[in-house]
Amino acid sequence: MYNNISQDHLMDPKPPEMTFFRLESADTTPIRELDFFSGHNRHREATAAAVAVDDENSSSSALGSSGTTNIDLIMLQDELKLVKEENWRLRSMLDQLRRNYTALQTQFQVIHQRDHPRQEHKDGKIISSVAGPGLQLLDHQFMEPGPSGLKRKIRSSRYTEDDGEQSSPLNLTTSTTPTIFPSHPTDCSADQPSSSMEEKTKAIKEDANADTELSYRKTRVSVRARSDAPMISDGCQWRKYGQKMAKGNPCPRAYYRCTMSNDCPVRKQVQRCSNDKSVLVTTYEGIHKHPLPPAATVMANTTTAAAAMLLSGSTTGNTHHSSSSLMASASGTGLMHMHYPFASLSALTPIPTVTLDLTNPSDTPYSLQHQLSSLSTCNLFLPQPSLIQFGPQPPPPQSSSVMETVTAAIATHPNFTTALAAAISSMMGVTSGFANGEGGGGTAKSSGSPRLAKSCTTFSVN
DNA sequence: CGCGTTTGACCGGCGC
């Protein structure tokens, strides 16, 4: 299934495949794995080690005193200490959740206030004032046919200049919709060992699910990435079931279906941008009905969380239906775009679509900074800014992985942090062993990233 | 020989 890769698109005799997690130039920075958990695990290991040492000391001293009761006492103390730590951790998590909620509310207000004074062009084009030069919000919906197809065509022809050099480093577009989590966002998350954190996240998810049940449509997640490869490796196995020439596009659109499970309904479309053939647009639809390899899970969770963020942001402080319809009309006129450089809302599509625009990852560090500053009010709510640490120095521009970019950019959003935390926590139980199975793209993955690319991004859930 | 891709046929939605 992957051998056709090079046949699909003429152009590249090159890397048969691009990997989401690989750096475009597998160069320089050694550590690029997008490894949310290891950071966390490391932390845990560290504390565990500390505890062990502690035990040792205490036991030796206990032996010195030769009182078994003393030993018990010390052990109890240790236990107490651990429990305290745990308690503290839980409390911070709770605090963070609360802060996030507050932040969310604040954001809603901010958005509200902001959007009114500064809505822009009627056709949905929005230029984010906070983004700074070189950043634009684009509405890329080329994948979808829709009532306003003509309009969209015009728009895309207008905006796809992005494919040019500098354009939106990261755009996140979504159309409003009733829901984002159709049933089980990721099943692999469901059966992981539970921690208190997970329970919380479960609760969160259930909330989301409740909302979801209302939706009758699938949500789409569209990813735009610059790639010479005919298909990006996202951790899943896909089987091609069709290919069509899209109307306004010389490049054919390929249709894939997930083959990791027989009944998995997930489909994906892959198409090159007509204006810039180096940009690959991948659109996912549906929810996997099976556990995903970590790579795919990260992807799924990221996109899901991003979508959740946008949608929750859009619905905060309002009832879902009224607000979503409201949003729909508003976004149609470009009113409802979030004030995040990478986020915008669009209701041009019948099917809810979240678009991650990664066509220019190189700008990320800067755009991130913009976001951070622009969102500083939000970030204030985070005890420890949920973290994104790009290397001390932003690595050479083209070196960040797509996933890193996505995650980093989105993660700056506090609400996203919550959502992502949920997603991540669900993956904590995944053993690293699973990770190498991630061969993602499956069998063929020649080019590349046999493993997750390393990333300097760390995510602290505390 | 099994499996995945290829590719034209087919289907349903939508606009005229």
Add this chain to the structure above:
DNA sequence: GCGCCGGTCAAACGCG
């Protein structure tokens, strides 16, 4: 009703 179009099916084909 007709044609267009996006999406899917499935027989044929190719590869290991």
